[in-house]
Amino acid sequence: MPGQEQADCGHKGCEERLRGELAALRETLTGNPPAAYRAPAGEADRARHRWLTGHQAALPVAQLLTAALHALAAAPEEAAGRLITWAVALYDVDSVLSLYSGSCPPALYGSLVRPPAMAAHPALSGEWARDHAPVPQALRAAQDRHRAAPARDQLTRAVKDNLRVRMAVARRLVPEGAASLLQHTGRCPGHEPTEAEQDLYDVHFQVQRRPVCRSVCRAQLVGLLGRCVADIGAYGLGPVPDGAPERFGREALARLVAVAVCEGPPAFASQIPQPRAGRARIRP
Known part of the structure; x- marks a missing residue:
């Protein structure tokens, strides 16, 4: 059931998959990514690839972010600084993924990327993703718990920068005055997406959901971020x-890699709830 903690299954195949993805990431960092990590050379195909891969990668990042914020809300003051640092890293990676997903020229977005989304539903929105929905409430709980934490300003900055990135990408891709898929969800603000809308989001972004063990969950994250790293390394972020904020362009690769190779700082990783049943499984 969703919400029930999922331990390591102990199957060698799952652990080998994780080791394989980490090895592929290391090869990518040497400038020799495996074929499965390489992005399409054509601009149009790469635009589709980035839109899909970036949105898929953002799902496990959102899962980790929700878990980190819940851990922060329950943590004593002395542990807050390290937890905030991890949450900030995840917010920043989400910002990089937003830039990556929406890095195609506006003309290609309008002709290739947006029409399938509009065909799926005219109001298809990132707010429909199951993994993103719990983040705002978890953030409020964490902020309420640690109002005076010295590192709290870092978290506030990361949240604001994340919103700035999303709005900047929407303004760039959508002509002036057009209704952005990121801004219009077809409902009043504050209303949760329906289950049908969440299912539609999963179908559009090729997401299957089933219980997976911790190793598989992390392997998916490493593999998706590794594909982003290989693409940016070959063709640039744009x-x-x-x-x-310009810093996300300068630091994109470093931020992606730092999260890909780390489940969380060792000092508090045990406090963060681990991948649970019902996690997203991305189609290869």
Whole structure:
């Protein structure tokens, strides 16, 4: 059941899959990514690849972020600083993934990326993702618990920068005055997405959900971020849109790799709930 903690299954195949993804990431960092990590050379195919891969990678990142924020809300003051640092790293990776997903030229977005989303549902939105939905409430709980934490300003900055990135990407991709898929969800603000809408989001982004063990969950994260790293290393991230912090362009690869190789700082990793049943499984 979703919400029930999922331990390591102990199957050698799952552990080998994780080791294989980590090895592939290491090869990518030497400039020799495996074939499965390489992005399409054509601009149009790469635009589709980035839109799909970036959104898929954001799902396990959101799962980790929710878990980190819940851990922060329950943590004593002395543990807050390290937990905040991890949450900030995850927010920043989500910001990089937003830039990556929406890095195609506006003309390609309008002709290739947006029409399938509109065909799926005119109001298809990132708010429909099951994995993103718990983040705002978890953030409020964490902020309420640690109002005076010295590192709290870092978290506030990361949250604001994440919103700046999303708005900047939307402004760049959508012509002035057009209704952005990121901004119009077809409901009043504050209303949760329906189960049918969440299912539609999964179908559009090729996500299957079933219980997976911790090793498989992490292997998926490493593999997805590794594909982003290989793509950016070969073709660049592209210009950072006006209004988004420039640091995400300069530090994109470093931020992706840091999260890919680490489940969480060792000092508090045990406090963070581990991958649970019902996690997303991304189609290869």
